[in-house]
Amino acid sequence: MKMVAMHIMEGFLPITLALVWYAIAAPFWVKGTLATRRLLREKRSTLLLLGAAAGFCFILSALKLPSVTGSCSHPTGVGLGAIMFGPWVGVIIGTIVLLFQAVLLAHGGLTTLGANAFSMAIVGSFAAFGVFKLSRRLGAPMWLAVFFGAAIGDLATYVVTSIQLAWAFPDAVSGFAGSMAKFTSIFAVTQIPLAVSEGLLTALIMSYLIKYSRSELDELGMLRQGQVA
Numbered sequence: 001m002k003m004v005a006m007h008i009m010e011g012f013l014p015i016t017l018a019l020v021w022y023a024i025a026a027p028f029w030v031k032g033t034l035a036t037r038r039l040l041r042e043k044r045s046t047l048l049l050l051g052a053a054a055g056f057c058f059i060l061s062a063l064k065l066p067s068v069t070g071s072c073s074h075p076t077g078v079g080l081g082a083i084m085f086g087p088w089v090g091v092i093i094g095t096i097v098l099l100f101q102a103v104l105l106a107h108g109g110l111t112t113l114g115a116n117a118f119s120m121a122i123v124g125s126f127a128a129f130g131v132f133k134l135s136r137r138l139g140a141p142m143w144l145a146v147f148f149g150a151a152i153g154d155l156a157t158y159v160v161t162s163i164q165l166a167w168a169f170p171d172a173v174s175g176f177a178g179s180m181a182k183f184t185s186i187f188a189v190t191q192i193p194l195a196v197s198e199g200l201l202t203a204l205i206m207s208y209l210i211k212y213s214r215s216e217l218d219e220l221g222m223l224r225q226g227q228v229a
Contacts, residue, residue, distance in 0.1 A: 007116050011112075013111070017115070017167065017168050028121075032088045032092040046085075053081035062101055076124050077097070078120055078124040079128035079153040094124060094125060098113060099113060116161075119160040127157075147199040154198050159184065162180055166180035
């Protein structure tokens with residue numbers, strides 16, 4: 001079993017697969033960039049919230065915790081931005097964070113940026129946003145919907161990373177399925193409690209923002225009168 005991490009490190013993937021993940025991520029980057037430009041043009045008052053979401057994502061996803069067999073896990077932090085600004089903006093927040101971490105912290109890599117962006121910035125953002133919206137429609141209070149969204153966004157990232165690694169390094173005997181089982185079992189030890197912790201922290205941060213940045217959140221369409229409990 002190779003040493004693995006939730007950010008796939010520089011040079012870890014075969015170059016062909018690294019290019020495939022870049023190609024898959026590229027359309028999301030284009031649409032996400034357009035959505036972010038529109039947000040900055042039409043809702044300038046939310047700029048500080050955007051910066052706060054990016055900072056939250058950077059700090060959380062840079063926290064590497066050791067797991068078993070020499071691997072490591074970390075929170076993702078993408079849920080907050082995706083829930084507040086939508087998944088397309090979340091894609092750009094997550095990708096910029098991954099780029100800075102690869103360059104400044106040697107956490108992840110440039111050749112693996114496409115793969116890492118797909119698992120964390122793209123799948124993580126859409127999963128967090130989708131679960132949050134579904135939870136609200138089912139009547140969940142704001143804090144619980146945020147908790148579920150952030151936690152599932154984290155877990156979705158870990159599942160997709162496991163798929164990516166299993167695709168790149170199938171088991172010699174059991175193939176993709178066996179490798180997938182090994183990678184998911186490695187990450188699950190630390191990633192499941194991390195996802196719960198990230199959900200709780202994100203819900204706490206959102207409660208603070210509702211209290212002190214209500215007008216900005218209302219401009220983003222997150223809050224509806226009488227439905228923020």
